[in-house]
Amino acid sequence: MSRTSAAQNAVVELLRVSPVADDLAARFARAGHSLYLVGGSVRDAMLGRLHGNDLDFTTDARPEQILALVSPWGDAVWDTGIAFGTVGASKGGIVCEITTFRSDAYDRVTRNPEVRFGDTVEADLVRRDFTVNAMAIDLASREFIDPHDGMSALDDRVLDTPATPQESFADDPLRMLRAARFASQLGLTPAPRVLEAMTSMCAEIARITPERVQAELSKLLCGKFPRRGVELLVDTGLAAHVLPELPAMRLEIDEHHQHKDVYEHSLVVLDQAIDLEEEGAEPDLVLRLAALLHDIGKPDTRRHVEGGGVSFHHHEVVGAKMVRKRLRALRYSKDLTEDVAKLVFLHLRFHGYGKGEWTDSAVRRYVTDAGDLLPRLHKLVRADCTTRNRRKANALQRTYDGLEERIARIAEEEDLARVRPDLDGNEIMRLLGLPPGPLVGQAWRHLKELRLDRGPMDHDEAIAALREWAREQGITPA
Known part of the structure; x- marks a missing residue:
């Protein structure tokens, strides 16, 4: 994408929401203040992907002045972030966050800044996480402000920092996870110096709360290219601190005990599970977590078998327990945690089906045990077939087709969705x-x-x- 076309995309997207943006800018101008569209809103406008109705602005007005300007204007106004210079407002279904120019200082022990208000948009932009987020549009003149050449970074699909990455990540280590998230969401590749800093500073992520880590991980997994984000976490060492079970799946393989690389296999299963999601539907975080983690019990259950084989007996049982422990540590909800753990526990059940040897009773139990997760379990089991032997892969898919047909037949006859005793x-x-x-x-x-x-x-x-x-x-x- 050329600089000209990126600018044109941004203007087109800006004009789409201009009634609100222009109206807000006019109010600030009449009060003698500037107003800029900034950050992710500008980046997404340039990419032609300004989805949703959230816009970010920055201004020279101080928080109390912002509040006074938007209170009579917005359909709703909130000041929960006013201590950090941010006032929120909604107008005509558009959510606006307006923040005073900032030039923060960090203690580099926590990620909480000492909030300092600034006087120029340029000083505000230099403190931002990445150059692709350090661009602004002057709403009065429609001028692009790009002191760190974020537009070229977007053209080149490169993720770099306005300041040095060491300074940026020392200020806020969460930015390292955000780098992996942007690799997943936008397909951006970290610049070499960013990659080097992420690798050397990965232990700093321990300063970040589990809730923040969880939010970034979820966004990463729900991105367009989640495999890129996951590989970045593992390759830089970040995963060892936030999801250590993932790099642990990189099992050493020797010439006498051949088996699939569990980590690479899990990435393929993730890709294939995503391919099975319904077109146009929202990304399925439960399915994606289950696909990525379905074999995390294998390292703890690996046993060398006499004659050169390897076994992983009951890895689904061990894996389900590990999933519960890790997702609880990351503060995922109880319902999501249990759903992912159940899928991990059940993902091997189908392999006892053989060529259709299950009785109708076994089919009923499969459906009942899966419950509402049955559609996801179907996808996970199909995604778990990664053999390069096409004949074997096709046979497995045909067998699962047969199981689904049996489930449909029995369900039609017996109302399997509501299996319950015949007496209450x-x-x-x-x-x-x-x-x-x-x-x-x-x-x-x-x-x-x-x-x-x-x-x-x-x-x-x-x-x-x-x-x-x-x-x-x-x-x-x-």
Whole structure:
């Protein structure tokens, strides 16, 4: 993309939202203040990808002056960031964040700056993380301000820093993770000096809270090129501090114990899982995490087999436990953590299917155990086939096609989405004369197991099965 075309893209995108931007700029101009569109908004406008309705501005006005200017203008106004010079406002569905010029100083122990307000846009831009984010548009004159040649960096798809990367990352180590995230989202390649700094300073990421790390990791995995971001984390050593299970999958392979490189295999599975996502849908973070981490239990379960083989028995069980531990440490939600762990636990189940040897009972259990995760499990299992032997790969895919067809047939016949006992808790209590309590739950679970084994029973069969269970337990119906 040439500088001219990038500028044209930016202007086109700017004009699309200009009623709000122009209106806001006019208010600031009447009060004697300048206003600039800045940062990611300018970068994305130049790339023709200004999606969403969030715009970032910077100004010479001080926070209290910003608040006074936008309070009568915005549909909603908030000042939660005013201590850092930021006031937020929404207008006509556009969310605007307006920040006073800053020239912060960092203690380089935490990532919290000592906020200092500045007087020029140039001084504000030099403190920003990357040159592609250090460009501004003067909304009064529509002039591009690019003191660090961010436009050329975009042309060359290079990620560099306005100051030295050592200064930038010492100020805020989170910027190293942001570099990996931009590699994933925008396909940018870090400049050699940035890569060198990330590698030598990777341990500094320990200053960052797990919540911040989690947010960047999630954005990275949901980017357009997540493999690039993951490889950057591993190659620079950052992954060893934020997701150590990932580089641990780089198992040493010797000539006597051949097996796939687990790390490379996991990257291929990630790529293939993404290819199976529905076109036009939002990136599936749960599926992508499960694809990347499905084999993290292999290093801890690797055993050399006599004769030169290698086994990884129960790596799915160990892997599910490791997933829970790591995702909890990264402060992911309980629901997301459990979903990813369950997919990791179940991803090998299909390999016991053979050429269709499962009974209908086994198929029911597969569906029931997966629950709402079944569509994701289908994608994960298919993505996990990375053999270069096309005949073997095609055979596996055909076999899984057959399993899905069986699931569809049984589901149509038996309502698999709602597998449940043929008697509910109230009827169990009535038939056995039991009060609410643990025995009712045991009876319910017994009937559910029968339902999975036999399929649906009619009402009389279910009652007979319940009474037989009660006799075995020594329960005499009232």
